[in-house]
Amino acid sequence: MRVARRGTLYCAAMIPFSKHCTAPREAQYVQESLASGHLSGDGPFTRRAAAILGAHLNGAPVLLTPSCSDALELAALLCDLGPDDEVVMPSLTFSSTANAFAIRGAALRFADVDPTTFSMELPQLQAAVTPATRVVVAVHYGGVTRDIAAMRDYCLARGLRLVEDNAHGLFASCGGQPLGTFGPLGTLSFHGTKNVSCGEGGAVVVSDPALLERAEILREKGTDRHRFLRGEVDRYTWREVGSSFLLADVLAALLTAQLEYAATIQARRHALVQRYCELLAPRAAELGLELQQVPSGYQPPAHLLAMLLPRGVERARVLVAMRERGVQATSHYEPLHLAPAYRPPLRRGALPSLPVTEDIGCRLLRLPLFPDLTLEAAERGAVALCEVLQQLGAGARGRAT
Template sequence: MIPFNKPYMTGDELYYIKDAVSRGKISGNGYYTQKCHNYFNEQMGFRNCLLTSSCTDALEMAAILIDIEPGDEVIMPSYTFVSTANAFVLRGAKIVFADSYKDNPNINADTLHELITSKTKAIVVVHYAGIACDMDKIMNLASTHDLFVIEDAAQAIDSYYKGKRLGTIGHLAAFSFHETKNIIAGEGGMLVVNDERFDQRAEIIWEKGTNRSAFFRGEVAKYSWVDIGSSFLPSDVTAAFLYAQLENLEKIQSRRKKIWNSYFEGLKKLGESGFLKLPNIPDYASVNGHLFYLVCKNIQERTALISFLKQNNVHSVFHYLSLHKSPFYHKDGTSLVLGNCDHFTDNLLRLPLYYELDREDQNQIVFLIAKFFKEK
């Protein structure tokens, strides 16, 4: 079976983990945590970042930082993972779901003005598959209505919008280093702070609501409980694993983008012939090789294709079930029609994409997809 995903190890992960252990401090905010922070700030140009135990944690920190309270409204796409919404629901927010574009799973920036009310506090954008949302439109709209913008960049490491690195545009951003992502730590994430208003408080929330980090830097005589927060920082063992990945970022990205491009070229004729639809990449966006998807005509066709590929030892999967169709959202009788989100829920199919996927296996996947459609 060709798996859907296979975590890639660079070879230095265990070496750095052993080194972290030998240093005698494997709790959070240790030697490798700082090395990762320095890498992101100096090599990737993030203004200020904090490693977290997950992208979910980073989103929850963002919700605390912008002071989400019961009654606040937060606009976000329905076609996303549950963590995007949960982080704000936990603070009491009402989630206002937006539809996708017809030809792109990302949030439709042209419809957001219709969703803004006097209670709206933030817009959360999700850069699906590492493909940028239309950030100029979104940031201009947010500025007009004095709203915060949070980038859910879980899938968007090393991806760009008009040459700007994703995660550097909104007021806050959240990344994931889950084992299914390009750069991994097993579990792990990162909060990026692009607005200096949040710098000091972000560190406090990160450290359980205390000024512990300032104390260890000698900035205060003792540390105490000064705000709400939680234990959002990861073990330094996790950071050590991540640092080995970061050192190989360029190599990993080059390989993943090559695989993505091979899929696109290999399936291009099927797309042009109308058998399926391939990813639509706007002129303002780049490709980071996170995932490759195709879109079938209907759910029956997608189900049949998944079954056909599985019978031929290829593991392909669908993706999100739109959150506006979830039991949790419907528990109070709420009903919402978002046709484009439903279209991707029913018809989008993801293909295997991982560093060690070789050309022979990829050619076999493309061959099988072509065979399926031509024999229908």
Template sequence: MASEIIPFNRPYLTGKEQAYTEEALRSRHLAGDGSFTRRCHQWLEARTGCAKALLTHSCTSALDLAAILLDLKDGDEVIMPSFTFVSTANAFVLRGATPVFVDIREDTLNLDERQIEAAITSRTRAIAPVHYAGVACEMNPIVAIARRHNLRIVEDAAQGIMADYRGSPLGAIGDLGSFSFHETKNIMSGEGGCLLVKDPALALRAEIIREKGTDRSRFFRGEVDKYTWQDVGSSFLPSEPTAAFLWAQFEQAEDITRERLAIWDRYHAMLATLEQRGLLRRPIVPGHCRHNGHLYYVLLPPEIDRGMVLGKLREAEINAVFHYVPLHSSPAGMRFGRSHGDLTLTTALSERLVRLPFWIGLQETQQQRICDTLGAILGR
């Protein structure tokens, strides 16, 4: 008898998404910035302590908005890891800036803060740390470097909602930050994201850029008697039904995080023996980082063919994937960016990483089957 297919991801619904979306439809306010959007903004500001939270179409568009806010121009540089999704680099390339890729840490696979300072030039304008798997970069040293060199920090916290670094919520440690609410994320609305603005001096301009470059939001608050074109901008607002869906997720964010951490912990316990046998390496989470159970990955030994492992897992009806092709080795990365150093760890670790199925509702028996199958493949 064939085994049940274990999908890589299955979006989680709290049960209130449909009711809140219908409430938004009944209100006849379908465009952005209605009552559900305001609730989401207030929740994000209270949770992170940022000066201003602004919902966007996606984390990609939040990063685009951040890049506009920085007033980047041709020839400017932004330091970031190569081990990240394309949006991290695209946002700055679209403004004419050059991504400068530096290597990652061996433990967390995050931007190696020890290599940032040597990559800084007279053209550097910002640092874009990416919190991989919801585990924080070493933000204290990064903030110190940024202050010494008068640089902005844009946190790509696409995977980082409900995670902390030394008690500070991810996304609101740097000047600007972003979350993703894509259906593969812990808290989701299908597509969606947000910009977090820590620096109050940037808050009003961020709001204007998000609203097509106008002061429309100030007009609706009664702060001006009419609204008009004030700055460059675009349309970054998600619809009110999207915000209503997201609000249902925010209401249960603590429960969602707790359930994901329980799944993560089960994987970690089940795979301990395989790590002791030298067949894989489990994720490393520093003690001062509170992660959010966003994903679970393993690193295979260098001599193991990852393609073979993924193929065998698929044959066993287990959908595992890898993550990411490093940007510095991609055609666009070589065209638009440059590397500082040889990025040895980025290249080596990215080729060994396997992401295991992970979603709320994944049963302990399914996890055991995944781990047993992986162990049997590697044990050969």
């Protein structure tokens, strides 16, 4: 059955774009946390969640934060940036990547992305770096950056600090190494749309042991409270100018349950991605669809199913036509170098020409992907997209001739 809403036809049984997947022990752990009376940060569930994450991340210390945005701000604080310092990052990312460094007063230099992985790779990084560059933020779009090892080596050779914005890429690895552990600092998101989620949450992965002590201080309002809690000092004192970047333990309880269920979550997500690809890949050339490419030697996180629509097909029309077929597809990032918030002097240099980013920005489409999506629903999504593209693509070709 179809119902009319705001002038558009919607299928009653709409397949949502994303939906929280309830892990079996979620309610139990939240109850336990409430009963313990320790709801604030750095309680028993924070330690449990951080230990599970560390085991996935080469044993690197993991500091839970209220969001990935906060994790990026903590990473930026650790970089000690001034107005003469530049931070290179892809323009095709979420505003939080840029905000974290802009808030610290650094200048932003936006780089283009690769047309197949949709992430900034080594050539785009090399083209953007200047003598003023101090920090490089690699954003793993959909948890995929082909050249991350080469980018790490490039940064090491030039004394640049590499921060990995790994909001999408928990459980991904490249050449066997977990994403988020290539740079001295990595960040994670546990926002409601992510593979494991506690509603809002994040983490900083500290792979450089030299940064850990300071990261702990800055995260705890600039105090050495972490040492007090470990019994290393008899009272804690104010050591630096910091902020409050702790995740409430009651949310860490939810996160712990999610992490314990991660194998199931990941298996379901991978099965769905595989089914989508089985249906879409054979028709991609005919329909003019370009699926995000996963390089060899890469274990992707199955976080999102991203693709580029054919040129000449208006994305807004595709989204409406998909809704009419009961599928909530979505667009994604608007290029940040064109956003009003990042005008000079915040954005360094002349308006860069980032042709791949501008092209991708208006062609990117994502299909529903969440663990409780059935394979049949994914099939419906893929079939709907093929139908829509056949119709709209034929229209576009007709207009062009």
